Amino acid sequence: MxxxxxxxxxxxxxxxxxxxxxxxxxxxxxxxxxxxxxxxxxxxxxxxxxxxxxxxxxxxxxxxxxxxxxxxxxxxxxxxxxxxxxxxxxxxxxxxxxxxxxxxxxxxxxxxxxxxxxxxxxxxxxxxxxxxxxxxxxxxxxxxxxxxxxxxxxxxxxxxxxxxxxxxxxLPEGPRYYSEDMVTDLPERFIAAEMIREKVFRRTRQEIPYGVGVQVENFEEKPEKNLVVIQAAILVPREGHKGILLGKQGGAIREIGIDARGEIERFLGCRVFLELFVKVKKDWTESERLIRELGYE
Incomplete structure (x- = not known):
């Protein structure tokens, strides 16, 4: 049986x-x-x-x-x-x-x-x-x-x-809802954004991580080169946070980018070109539009 x-x-x-x-x-x-x-x-x-x-x-x-x-x-x-x-x-x-x-x-x-x-x-x-x-x-x-x-x-x-x-x-008896090769239903660009945000959490202190959001502005697959090109903006609510995230001569954001690129490459199984920017969006955590645009819906 x-x-x-x-x-x-x-x-x-x-x-x-x-x-x-x-x-x-x-x-x-x-x-x-x-x-x-x-x-x-x-x-x-x-x-x-x-x-x-x-x-x-x-x-x-x-x-x-x-x-x-x-x-x-x-x-x-x-x-x-x-x-x-x-x-x-x-x-x-x-x-x-x-x-x-x-x-x-x-x-x-x-x-x-x-x-x-x-x-x-x-x-x-x-x-x-x-x-x-x-x-x-x-x-x-x-x-x-x-x-x-x-x-x-x-x-x-x-x-x-x-x-x-x-x-x-x-669990009750039921069907297979998703194909066997799937581990999540989230889009790859959302997971990439989350992995960038994780590195910000791990490399910054005090209140800075809690006001950070990541918006992937470009996610371009180039299968002939086994490459994905990602441009992402790190959003902060205050001007003072921007300098801390960039670091001296861009050192902090460069380290965040190196860590994030390795994580994303392991997830996607291909090479990744990752370019990060920091943008000030005042009080973005109170903006329903920006919260929605960042995928929190």
């Missing part, structure tokens, strides 16, 4: 910086979601397609749920909460060793209003003692009726196979 095929959507939610994007990349075995040690790195809902012989698991990586100030941040939280609707299951991610906070209680209250089963995923277990982990499991178990609790280390891969098995047990 032929084994039935399963498919469905699983939302990955949690507070900022708990490792949601790292977990998605680990499950897929390929980087599609950008990461950094700064909160609010992910701004958009990102679909990751995990193809297996008997199943297709569609993961929705979401921005960290936080107390939102400003139009862009409100958009990010709306994306995260919206992802919990009409999914087959939710992975609620928390960081090992963290006590239950107001943000977690708000997320759990939101999830309790839905019908999807919720799996508590405790990430970064490689950073805590077992006794601390057991106490955390006990504390969360008293707050919510989780379908399962799965401790993992997304960065090291511990427990991730068990988590995927749990995902498969929650």
């Amino acid at each position: 032929e084994k039935s095929f399963r498919s469905g959507f699983i939302a990955i939610v949690g507070r900022p910086n708990v490792g949601k994007s790292t977990l998605l990349n680990r499950i897929l075995g390929q980087k599609i979601a950008i990461t950094s040690n700064k909160p609010q790195t992910t701004r958009n809902r990102i679909l990751g397609i995990h193809n297996l012989p008997s199943a297709q698991v569609l993961f929705l990586d979401t921005p960290g749920i936080h107390k939102a100030k400003g139009r862009l941040n409100r958009y990010m939280v709306e994306q995260a909460l919206g992802a919990c609707k009409d999914v087959d299951a939710v992975f609620f991610l928390v960081e090992a060793g963290d006590s239950v906070g107001g943000g977690d209680e708000f997320i759990l209250k939101t999830l309790s209003a839905g019908k999807a089963p919720v799996v508590l995923v405790i990430n970064k277990i490689d950073t805590v003692e077992k006794s601390c982990l057991l106490a955390q499991i006990d504390a969360y178990s008293k707050l919510f009726d989780f379908r399962a609790i799965v401790p993992v280390s997304a960065i090291k891969g511990q427990g991730v196979d068990d988590l995927v098995k749990e995902a498969l047990s929650l």
Whole structure:
């Protein structure tokens, strides 16, 4: 008898910086979601397609749920909460060793209003003692009726196979929604823009990363040369940020470009010519038009 095929959507939610994007990349075995040690790195809902012989698991990586100030941040939280609707299951991610906070209680209250089963995923277990982990499991178990609790280390891969098995047990029988060679439905130019933004996050400090957006102005494929030519503008809300991003004699933006080009080449599987500019767009994070133009919709 032929084994039935399963498919469905699983939302990955949690507070900022708990490792949601790292977990998605680990499950897929390929980087599609950008990461950094700064909160609010992910701004958009990102679909990751995990193809297996008997199943297709569609993961929705979401921005960290936080107390939102400003139009862009409100958009990010709306994306995260919206992802919990009409999914087959939710992975609620928390960081090992963290006590239950107001943000977690708000997320759990939101999830309790839905019908999807919720799996508590405790990430970064490689950073805590077992006794601390057991106490955390006990504390969360008293707050919510989780379908399962799965401790993992997304960065090291511990427990991730068990988590995927749990995902498969929650999916209904269904069709293959996307072809087997797809890992996301996002356009390549959007992912290229995100990879550039990641390098800005990793190479700048204080408030600068949070006001940065990346707009790909040209994305030209030249298959005869195994080359993609990309011109992209890094948007900043203040004039003072421009000089910091450019650096002395253009050194900072040159380093950002070198790092980003390597990442994009690995993703696209071809050579990349990358040209970066810095543009001042005053208070762009409050502009509905610019937020939309940058792909946050």
